[in-house]
Amino acid sequence: MDTAPSPTTGDLVFKEAAESDVDALVALIEAAYRGDAHGGWTTEADLLHGQRTDPQGVLDVIKAPGSLLIGVEREGEVVACFQLEHRGDAAYFGMFAVRPDLQGAGLGKVIIAEAERVARGTWDAREMQMTVISVRDDLIAWYERRGYRRTGRMTPFPYGDERFGIPQRDDLQFELLVKALDVTP
Known part of the structure; x- marks a missing residue:
């Protein structure tokens, strides 16, 4: 997939990641999820320390x-x-990261809309699913404004597995959010 800019994506280019992109993607994901708690509004730095992902x-x-x-x-x-x-x-929609200095300017809305379009076009997906840490109220509210709904279905956070970070609270769990996708884009 290599999508050139369109009227809805402006100057953005969407490209399927390759092995050569791994280091840049790890740096982006780490900055967005574990970066300075004041650098971007989606950081989890107050909830989790350590890594979010790694090259492997x-x-x-x-x-x-x-x-x-x-x-x-x-x-x-x-x-x-x-x-x-x-x-x-x-x-399933995951590993969503926007560079912290670009957050809050509408880029996320454009990207999630493109992800939904790709899911419909590639797999004829009828629903988008994601999991969000249930105490991330601002982030969940952002997804709700994009048509996602809370299901109340929870899965436990993998405490003790530092590949997912080092929890700073003992009440972390993931909630499933879903959105029905219109099959005619």
Whole structure:
């Protein structure tokens, strides 16, 4: 997938990630999720310390069957990314990161809309699913404004597995959010 700019994506280019993109994607994801708590509004630095991902984790996503990791570039520089994973009639949306200094300017809305379009077009997905740490009220509210709804279905946070970070609270869990996708874009 290599999508050139369109009227809805402006000067953004969406490209399927390759092995050569791993280091740039890890740096972006770490900055967005674990960076300075004041650098971007989506950081989890107050909830989790340590890494969010590593080169092997990103490479595994790139190589996994039924998975797409899309890098979003502006003027040749990676400014965002997201993962889609095919799950029957649904697509799972994850690893969504926007460079912290670009957050809050509408870029995320454009990117999530493109992710939904890709999920419909690639797999005829009828639903988008994601998990969000349930105490991330501002982030969940942002997704709700984009049509996602809370399901109340929780899965435990993997305490003790530092590949996912070092929790700073003992009440972390993931909530499933879903959105029905219009099959006629």
